[in-house]
Amino acid sequence: MNLQVGVCATVILKEADDHSAEIAELERLKGLAPKAFKAIEREIRNIRSGASGEESAAHFINREFGRSERLAIIHDLRIGTEDDFAQIDHLLIHRLQATAWVLETKNYSGRLSCNEHGDWTVWYGGKPQPVPSPVAQAERQCRALECWLQQHGMGWISEVRPVVLVSPKSSVDRRISPKGASIVKSDHFATWLRDQWEGIGTGTALKMLSRHVMRGMSEANLRDLGDRLVGAHVPASRDWAAKFGISLDAQEGGCSKQRQVLQDLPAAQPEKSGDLLKVVETPHGCIKIARIPDGRFSIRNAPDEQLIELVRAACRGRAKWVPRYRNWLVTGDRLPEVLEVLSGCSTSEPLAAS
Template sequence: MIFKEADDHSAEIAELERLKGLAPKAAKAIEREIRNIRSGASGEESAAHFINREFGRSERLAIIHDLRIGTDDDFAQIDHLLIHRLQATAWVLETKNYSGRLSCNEHGDWTVWYSGKPRPVPSPVAQAERQCRALERWLEQHGMGWIREVRPVVLVSPKSSVDRRISPKGASIVKSDHFSTWLREQWEGIGDGAALKMLVRHAVKGMSEANLRDLGGRLVGAHVPATRDWAAKFGIAVDARKDEGDSQQPSLEEQPAAKPDKSLGITEVVETPHGRITIARIPDGRFSIRNTPDEQLIDLVKAACRGKAQWVPRYRNWLVTGERLPEVLELLAGRSTSEPAALR
């Protein structure tokens, strides 16, 4: 059962192309970002195609592509998630679209080799394991006790090669076009005794098809699409204001991404029984939400911002867009409220 398809990245690419034309100095960095998005999307789409073709009609398997769920103060981004109803097992798949040779040394350092030249890369195994832990936290927080095991898998491009002389512990590394064969081998390799125990356990307190549909639906319902402020990332502030009767080209200048700017003079202070909440507009147009370090107030702000705002550890504040600010304020107030006049 396919609960969610892979996301479409065309809007992101279109926005980056627009910014590239506005900011020649940042054009090379923006072009690299576009290539990275296209490469990543290509790898995920290829993997999704193989997975859907082989398992899309299975009533025992839930399939979710491009899942982004909130956990604690952050988000978990899962490329592909498969949940088997009878085995009560979830596979978290991290996709890497490398076209070179992938290797790992005895220290756990990963390298991709292109034409004999090494390029260090973050550990895909560590990434997959982090997403597994995040999913386990989400399942626990939402009372989803049906899943007994969450396993990490790294999917690599069929065009890449993997140096397996040193096999890293943790996740399995599988080529995306071989994944269906690999997964069936995992199912068939559990042994008759283990299979019998699994069926007995399932019959007593296993996950029904309705449970699987409910779990898949709740995960997709918790999905929070990524919203990236590309202009802020590349230090571009677009001022589209026009002079009297004359249109002018947008002016571009570097701006900090997350630190409130007191010179803007747009700040709202909310006094609560547990302390103060300060809301201020930052230069890129978003709003910073900061609170005094009271445990109850921290929990209140976290609950209101989760899934709607981005946590910034460096400044110890939340960032939220103007569109979503009224939702956050309504939750903070615990009743229907409108946006403060100072923040309009």
């Protein structure tokens, strides 16, 4: 049965981010830290390998579904959920089924296997190398996407499904596989996905169409959802110098670059009429503190994973997280405690509001 509801233009809403600047920074740091040379080289290889796997998967997805009338396609999506981030390699949204597929890409060249305890291994030349569970990673991204949809009132998606895409050059030992896990080679994904669609019988298809009409997953809804997801994308930002133990002096003003990132960020709504009081320097970057009209203080940081953990640890139990504006709010009497954890500053600094 052929279900058609209008005609939608090509909906590849976002391609993968460019990693060239990231690699260039790592190449620069190699010359500043000879002791970290091998570790930085390994990081560069990992970035290039991951980008290559995602690029290969995106090629197959775009070729097969880039002109689909029913799908929205987003590559390399990083969105904030509460005080954390979700990194989704590829996201496909089917407007009639109101279903999203979250694809986790792994560019393994060896044989992937899982034992009865759920431990995953990649075998290279008969030698095992333990790896984090790709299925668990995909499932975490699904939960994060569901959380984001709920937070933003986007109720058009009824189901989010995890899929692990592996390289066409890899092999998968399927004798033991976690329940409900979908592990697919990227060059076979189009066939696999169409098989999922064709498994829908006539009765189910009619129910699906009825649900689609009731839930309002129209072309406009799909485009709005896709645009809002892409608009929420935050490119990854890593303090590579801090990771490899390179001093700030050796970074040639690296912290000033972090401060510029903070200054370039759009201000959270409560801060539009607030006053910037302090930029706290930390080993992982800088944090902006501003007084807001009600007398409390807003704490915001650049979207760096290490910095997020630092701020979260400092604010937990002392400040309130505000998901809508993506900042922490703290009263004047608790601010010195937060500052002490963040930067080791004196608790007697008179920054409290009256």
